[in-house]
Amino acid sequence: MDSRKQQSIEAWLKQQAEDKSKKRRKKDLPDDGGVTLSSLMDAVTIILIFLLMNFSTDPMKVTPHEKLQLPLSTTMLNAKEKTTTLTVAADGILVDDKPVVTIKNNQVDTSDATSLTIPQLKDHLDQVVKERKELAARLKQNFKDIITIIAHGETHYRLINKVIYTAGQASFTKFKFAVVKGGQLKQKI
Amino acid sequence: MARKKSKFVEEVEDINLIPIMNLVLCLIPLVLFKTQLVKIGMVNVSAPKVGPASSKPQEEDKDKKPLGLTVALGKDGFLLKATGADLATVFGVQADANGVKIPMKTEDYSNKNGDVEKLTTYDYIELYKKLLQLREMYEDDKLLTLTAEPELEFKYLIRTMDVVRYQFADDVKMASIADLSEAANNSKYKKVEEEGDEGGKSTSTYKPLWDQVTFAIVQ
8 A cells, every 4th residue: 555655656756847847848947957147147247348448547546435525627637647646635634545634624733723834744745755756766767746636625725725835845846636527517516 | 741850959058157257257346446437637736826926027028017817716706816917997897906806696596406596606707708808918928826715615716727727619608607517518619720740740729718727825
């Protein structure tokens, strides 16, 4: 009795497996039950092409965030060469991405508020200039006295004034401002 | 007589995409890291002058006094000053001890919800027209000094530099800032032909208005 039951169960399972296999063949699905990669491949290729189209070869990379919203501009000039960068965010000043001074309410903590020079920034820039001059001398090149200022759009003119003056004191003579390109001259800015 | 179908069906094996997928998935983070979705541009500024905006006449050209033009941005509008000319006479306006004022103007502005509200802003169009008039009179002058009230936001200075950089084409309508915006985005500027070196091909560049800007550092 038990063996007959066993046989009928086995026959039923076999039948089920055959039916399933037929269905699979009908649907043209792979027998091993693997995932079809073609559609995923398509999506990934599209993403890759999109990213390659936006691939940046600019020597300068800026990631705007809440405290560093660059002003919009219609300028057509691109960043052509790598220079010393001076970032004036809403909460601090950075030189080549290294934090140097903190800013609170558009003001720098200095002992002399009326002075145009920001002492900590001046010391740091002097150090940077010294290193760059040494490097340029070793490479038998001329020191490039260009500085790119990446400033938050809502920075007060007073602070920009101080930053430019301090950079000028540290022997930088050419100034460039980083802006977001292609910005429309919107009514409200 | 019907032909019997062949039992030998050629089986085409699928390409093994897994190694390619691995490669592509490794490439994505690398490319993503170098991708910059925001296009960064540059605005050149000449080395600033220290002290109040003034320019001494050049020794070699005593006959022609440089204009020494300064545009000051205040809370109530622009103020035009020049050390080499009486701007009130040039523009035929009432003389003011400080210079020629271009007050703010109020225009309609439709916000994100589509509601129209009144917006008080700088009169960039009037500034452009006045600077164009000065450019025609002082063709050799190049430097424009820009200054602002200490608490004015930096983005207004960039906007002003955008407006005074090049001369717009004659057919550009100048009714509102939106017209200037459209013209700037479509690069509708006047063009000038520049001859190439040693008989090379001539190149066409945009005609500058006051493209050499410096900031006045006032102590």
